[in-house]
Amino acid sequence: MTPRRAVNRTYDEIAIGDSASETRTLTADDLVLFAHASGNLNPIHLPGRQGEGDDEPAVAPGMWIAALFSSVLGNRLPGPGTRYRSQSVRFLTPARVGDTLTTTVTAKLKLADSVIVFDGRAVNQRGEVVAEAEAEVVAPARRVTLEDAALPRLALHRQAKFDALIAACAPLAPVPTAVAHPCDGPSLAGALEAAKAKLIVPILVGPPARIEAAAASTGLDLSGIEIVATPHSHASAARAVELVHEDRARAVMKGALHSDELLAEIVKREGGLRTKRRISHAFVLDAPVLDHLLIVTDAAINILPDLMTKADITQNAIDLARAIGIAKPKVAVMSAIETVNPSIPSSVDAAVLSKMADRGQITGGLVDGPLAMDNAIDLDAARTKGITSLVAGRAEILVVPNLEAGNMLAKNLTFVAQADAAGLVLGAAVPVMLTSRADDVRARLASAALAVLYRHWQTTGVSAVPGTDGTA
Template identity: 50%
Template sequence: MPHAYPYLTGLIEHAACRADIVLAVVYPCEPLALRASLDVAARGLAQVVLVGPHSRITQIALESDADLSRVEIVDTVDDPIAAAHAAAALVAEGRAHMLMKGSLHTDQLMGVLVSREAGLRTNRRISHAFMFDMPDVDRPLMLTDCVVNIEPDLLVKRDIVQNAIDLAHAIGIGRPRVGILSATEAINPAIRGTVDAAALCKMAERGQITGGELDGPLGFDNAISAESARIKHIASTVAGSPDILLVPNLETGNTLYKSLIYLGHAQCAGLVLGTRVPVVLTSRTDSEFSRLASVALGVVFARKPHAVAA
């Protein structure tokens, strides 16, 4: 599998060149979560700290014949939210540079991420971005936000775009092209996404969004196909070659993300952004390769100074 996905494979290899980032795994209290954590340590992607009840983690390791010698355990009471707060404290103390979800529910972890007392929030809205590696596409493609924000308004979309642009910079895309998706490329007041897209482009012109080139609204066809854009007479330097696609809402993004995985045979890496440190949200349906790629993406991002900006 890795040989068919050169961008994510290269990302994993790059991240493993030196294990200088500490990854805190929150409540890895079931075999799959523990195995994923130990895979990260075995690959040398990061220094792994397991945050959760010591006795339960060691019991799972014993039952799974797993080797804990390469990881550290920070003991907590057997409560996932307590473990999340303990992991946040490691970040505050400078002892962890990124987080990964273990076996707690996503809403439990997100509840801690957005809480003021955890100290993980920044002046940006929290969002999520995927990076896709697709067999028939000659470049990686980012998609945001498919996980966190349900119906983002204009100002939330501004932060979602800026978070994704910062991530693109971290992986070496100097001036990412951002295609803002909607149902049509024409501005229609009845379709809020088209109006938001136009406003976002103007915000980029005025310096309210920096570091990227925006265009929209764009239908999915003319966003990804230069030929489609030509047929529809869309003059754009983004259409046909986007680095980032901004979706109008979570339903659209989630459907598109799963379509790329299950029909387009893509592999992906994903991160929560807009927090003091990058956060990997694992899913039981993620492939082992996808989990490793997500950690690698977080490692590369965590090495950049802006990754921990207030």
């Protein structure tokens, strides 16, 4: 990578035989970023795009390798201020993801007008010559020093975290799911895509004519899909809950109706899906700048939760985290500050919840608070403030003070930080997919995967995500 401090050498300072090198390991992200920058979408250069049945790993584009010579010339020798005249390259061995290339340039010939000819050689970690080059450049005539030559940070969003959750559902049986009132294209498409992915077996609950019209308007095929007839959205919500009690459904998915309509049926004391634990909602976010999933709770159901409700919200989120493969979730209980201040009630609640976890009243995770947003997810911020904690800077769950804070946080992460979002209602007898009408099909698929994994964890006490230990 580009050095943080770069100092050049002028034409007069360079002697024949002088050389400089840089070493770089080729990553999958390099190939994707190069495709964006160059517009070269040749599938042999893109991971996973070689074609059906082709297991050959992607190879680096020749121009990416050629640019390595440019990097050494521009950063090292001659360095900042160098201008290209020409370059020729011979490519001898393909470079693949994971290869470490050492690129060296050596001054071969000095010409008039500050022109220098360099030989170049790129060698991989096995000692194989990947490419040879000859470059003619105009060397700088004066000293140039870059005190900070670092590039701006880039975040490449691959959506791989949600892909991993969906893939983990493959060995599990699809979950029979009551889809409440799927009477528009997006909600119906989400249910049918989840069925196609073998995540759920949908039971469509609503007015048949409206469901069929939604299917016809979007070109969806309802062949083999069960429809349970109801006259309107209120009845659809009630009937979806009844299907759970009849053991015909083991999950519920929201369709084209208001969340309040569905939740009203779920939280009924008689005939609802309540358990001893308070029902809450969790957003699961795949943010490009984080290397792990982030759970934000509760941002959709409990408006101003009291202490004991927050305890249930926290426990629900820990259970979900364990279901998706986080064996010991790190939970940050959020406030505006990281110290207890009686004038800020959320800071007091956070401290109490942390102590409740210490005493075994909340189990399965590491709970700490109060923590502000910066020191909850950024390790440098936590260290700067002198916070010693296993959670600070590493949080995987953010328990927010109230619905307003959670909703704004989740939507900021989604629309400003470009995080992908899925969601699930927890604490009910079965998982409930409370998707938004603004969600795309992918978000609905991810929510369905959460439901499948959560249901599996509820019934077995073990996470189905490979390589984890989510035992209850």
